[in-house]
Amino acid sequence: MPNISLVMIVKNEEVHLEDCLDSVKHYVNEIVIVDTGSTDNTIEIAKTYGAKVYGYTWTNDFADARNFALSKSTLDWNLILDADEQITSWDKDKVNSLLKDLNFIGKVDIKSNFLQNNEERFSQNFISRLLPKGASYFGRIHEQVVSDLPRIDLPIEVFHTGYFQTDKSERNLAILNEELTCFPNNSYILYQLARQYKTMNLYEDAFNFFRESFLIADRSEGYFTDLVVNYIYTLIELKQYYPGFEIIDQLNVPLGSSPDFQFVCGIFYMNFVLSDVAKNMDFLPLIERAYLTCLVLGEQKEREIVVGTGSYLAAYNLGVYYEMLNQKEKAKYYYNISSAQNYSPAEIRLKPLK
Structure with a gap:
């Protein structure tokens, strides 16, 4: 040994x-x-x-x-x-x-x-x-x-369990800002600052640091996918859709096999359509495509950052998508997939459809 x-x-x-x-x-x-x-x-x-x-x-x-x-x-x-x-x-x-x-x-x-x-x-x-x-x-x-x-x-x-329902923001920000003073062009520090501000729901601050980190980050770094995914989530919160489209178009190939990337794309497209349904209805099929891709990647055992983006979370969101379009049988099918993996919100949505 x-x-x-x-x-x-x-x-x-x-x-x-x-x-x-x-x-x-x-x-x-x-x-x-x-x-x-x-x-x-x-x-x-x-x-x-x-x-x-x-x-x-x-x-x-x-x-x-x-x-x-x-x-x-x-x-x-x-x-x-x-x-x-x-x-x-x-x-x-x-x-x-x-x-x-x-x-x-x-x-x-x-x-x-x-x-x-x-x-x-x-x-x-x-x-x-x-x-x-x-x-x-x-x-x-x-x-x-x-x-x-x-x-x-x-x-x-x-x-x-250290970050579950605990707040270490004050400590983390103080040390990260001290570190940034010494290494102002370090993409990893910028990324961690952005994540911290996002956790605190300070999305404008998060956006600024995500943008700086994204511009100089080495795409081979292990944190790059998480950087991009959280950057897109922040853009959704700020309703900055056109910068989001630029990032998605730029990284759709290099990050296309990431369930987390495809999952946040589905959420992005959904929010974009709902921001102006009459104007953006043509983008509706992109929501479906993103979540179906998530499920394919999950079957291929592609690594997830957030558990469920390649399985029950994607299936649940597909159920919501089809239910919204009044395609009840498809909605039930995907809710059942999600429910079979013990995702309780899917079980709740299934009840009125049965």
């Missing part, structure tokens, strides 16, 4: 820490916890799991704290988790086989829950979290791994 150290930075995490450590303790050989000033029982809980606990004076820099924690690890591999995360799946045989080679960065599937349209939804992203000795972090917030080693997806799943 490879030698893996769990490496964490924490502060006042007594509510989450035990669940986190219970989920991971059978997969690691060492636990290193760096505490940045807890006043609750965090340190005591960590010690009951045999953790090596170190104190650290917080400097408003997540990368510095993570690098300090990494310096305390004594093993070949370092697994990075936050206290509000739990391991939900780990294929030991495959992971152990892969970790015989130290020449890569391991990406794990981080799933998160969030609120959208008053519904709990789930996102998923493969993020670099299993690092060989020598890898380090850069960035005051939303820190990234600095390494030229290739990234490999690992059969490890983590569930993260």
Whole structure:
């Protein structure tokens, strides 16, 4: 079995820490916890799991704290988790086989829950979290791994609850703006600022930062699809349809296999048609095409950012589309697809159609 150290930075995490450590303790050989000033029982809980606990004076820099924690690890591999995360799946045989080679960065599937349209939804992203000795972090917030080693997806799943019905806006904005002062042309920082403002429903601010990030972003970066999707959502909120059409036309080919891109296109076309039905009725078929494409991509197992964009969410929106056109049998067909995947709004819409 490879030698893996769990490496964490924490502060006042007594509510989450035990669940986190219970989920991971059978997969690691060492636990290193760096505490940045807890006043609750965090340190005591960590010690009951045999953790090596170190104190650290917080400097408003997540990368510095993570690098300090990494310096305390004594093993070949370092697994990075936050206290509000739990391991939900780990294929030991495959992971152990892969970790015989130290020449890569391991990406794990981080799933998160969030609120959208008053519904709990789930996102998923493969993020670099299993690092060989020598890898380090850069960035005051939303820190990234600095390494030229290739990234490999690992059969490890983590569930993260840290942003569900919590507000970290004030902290995040302060650190992001500090980072932007040092790196004004960094597309990733601009993107994270835009996302933060969008979360706060400050769409004009979000638009400005999304636009700046989009203009200079490297399209090969892992966050590019999410940047584009959230940029289009922001344009919908601001009813800026013509810039939205320009972006969609420009990226329809390179991002055409993304369920999330196709899904937001469907929402964009719907809002555009409804903004002036008499004038924009010719665009109605684009709504149907976008969501049908989502379902095809879902069947092809194309990776989703928001779970359901290639399945039950797209099927539900098709049901709404057909119901709006009074095509009740088609509406029922797609509501049934969505309902079969336990999407409760589809079950509700089905009742009056039966």
